[in-house]
Amino acid sequence: MTEPFIESEMLGATRWTSAAICDLVDENKGSIDPRIYTDEQLYQLELERIFGRAWLCVAHEAQIPNAGDFFSTYMGEDPVLVVRQVDMSVKVLLNQCRHRGMKLCRADLGNAKVFSCSYHGWSYAINGDLIRVPREEEGYKNKLIKSDWGAIEVAAVELYHGLIFATWDPQAPSLKTYLGDAAYYLDTFLSRHDGGTEIIGGVTKWVVKANWKFAAEQFASDMYHAPLSHLSATLAAMPEGTSVSKAEWKGTGYHVRTHQGGHGTGFFSAPTEAAQMENIQILFGWMGEDASKYYYTQAAENLRQRRGDAPLVINGAHMTIFPNLSFLPAIQTLRVWQPRGPNEIEVWAVTIVDKAAPQAAKEQWRLGNIRTFSAGGVFEQDDGENWVMIQDVLRGYRARKTALNTSMGQGFAKPHEHYPGIVGDVFSEEAARGLYSHWAKMLTTDKWATLYD
Numbered sequence: 001m002t003e004p005f006i007e008s009e010m011l012g013a014t015r016w017t018s019a020a021i022c023d024l025v026d027e028n029k030g031s032i033d034p035r036i037y038t039d040e041q042l043y044q045l046e047l048e049r050i051f052g053r054a055w056l057c058v059a060h061e062a063q064i065p066n067a068g069d070f071f072s073t074y075m076g077e078d079p080v081l082v083v084r085q086v087d088m089s090v091k092v093l094l095n096q097c098r099h100r101g102m103k104l105c106r107a108d109l110g111n112a113k114v115f116s117c118s119y120h121g122w123s124y125a126i127n128g129d130l131i132r133v134p135r136e137e138e139g140y141k142n143k144l145i146k147s148d149w150g151a152i153e154v155a156a157v158e159l160y161h162g163l164i165f166a167t168w169d170p171q172a173p174s175l176k177t178y179l180g181d182a183a184y185y186l187d188t189f190l191s192r193h194d195g196g197t198e199i200i201g202g203v204t205k206w207v208v209k210a211n212w213k214f215a216a217e218q219f220a221s222d223m224y225h226a227p228l229s230h231l232s233a234t235l236a237a238m239p240e241g242t243s244v245s246k247a248e249w250k251g252t253g254y255h256v257r258t259h260q261g262g263h264g265t266g267f268f269s270a271p272t273e274a275a276q277m278e279n280i281q282i283l284f285g286w287m288g289e290d291a292s293k294y295y296y297t298q299a300a301e302n303l304r305q306r307r308g309d310a311p312l313v314i315n316g317a318h319m320t321i322f323p324n325l326s327f328l329p330a331i332q333t334l335r336v337w338q339p340r341g342p343n344e345i346e347v348w349a350v351t352i353v354d355k356a357a358p359q360a361a362k363e364q365w366r367l368g369n370i371r372t373f374s375a376g377g378v379f380e381q382d383d384g385e386n387w388v389m390i391q392d393v394l395r396g397y398r399a400r401k402t403a404l405n406t407s408m409g410q411g412f413a414k415p416h417e418h419y420p421g422i423v424g425d426v427f428s429e430e431a432a433r434g435l436y437s438h439w440a441k442m443l444t445t446d447k448w449a450t451l452y453d
């Protein structure tokens, strides 16, 4: 019997079957079918089954400190408002007026007593209740039941180290279950001090003409490109005459695929003081002396004391929380890859720092991120150009039929005595295989239990 096409809320029956989707990302062969980056129907399925169900990072607490503060963002392509309530809890509301669908709030952020639609004037309290309808008496003869027409609210909101996550799916597991092994690394990266983290400045936004998964996968899994793609920019930031070998991170590298959930991270951990000194020089060149000294000494020591297990001095790390939250510890850029169709990403990036860091270090991270990982940053250009050029190649009929290779490190990753997850060598594509395998599972199953057993 032929397998039925997948029933999609948005598309009716699509031309994709579960088996065909799972075949796109073949873990055994270590291959990917490039249509995952270009197919419009797969993209619509992603909006419904991944962005419509997953825990998504929508803001940092520091962006909405006071009652009435709001931050306007997206969950997939759905616009949402993240709003601090009077009792200081956080609500996440669909940014869509219930009358004719106008964007309810058009500001990027601010403080509001009500959200008043600019089309016909329906007004909503900051908790989403519809509280005022112009001409309610003469137009609606007082028959409109306003309590039925409040702003739509997400199913759940949870906080983790200052990051605010939301999901549309009432069946979604708890955020802790969703993060799984990734929680250990988030704790390492974002909880060095009791004071937690803060955001410096605003959100930098720009468009990259490529599929969102190129970016999510690279930050989850790809240390491989860094010594080559970023070599010239790294050397340019170091003293004149620095040799190529000095521009690579030293020490033992680890690469982590979480057991469940499609998250990934990788990092170098310098085992000796000498190796650590070389690593400091790299971060020094990228960010500056105060930031690198703070990161490798004070912050690392603090982390050791807080955790007690003392295993990690993390250098040069990358991370993605599935599907589209990525972070570079030490560089301290945190970003959401907002999908905009199969061929485009809107990148929303912030610089995140320990509140306890010295002011001089914070300022170096602010400036360092502008130079390196931002709309005009040198490393960002390296990455963006790679992704855009692949997307461009995939316009070709023959190119879209040509399988891509994801086999690096296959069979060599395994559980580790210190580090949670499936751990391999730093140069591996284990986390990419995990991300795509989870992607296929989310597209093809309605049951969270089969994703998080």
Ligand code: FES
Pocket (backbone or CB within 6 Å): 097, 098, 099, 100, 101, 102, 117, 118, 119, 120, 121, 122
């Ligand atoms: S669309 Fe908002 S009031 Fe009409």
Ligand SMILES: [Fe+2]
Pocket (backbone or CB within 6 Å): 225, 226, 229, 230, 379, 382, 383
């Ligand atoms: Fe990169």
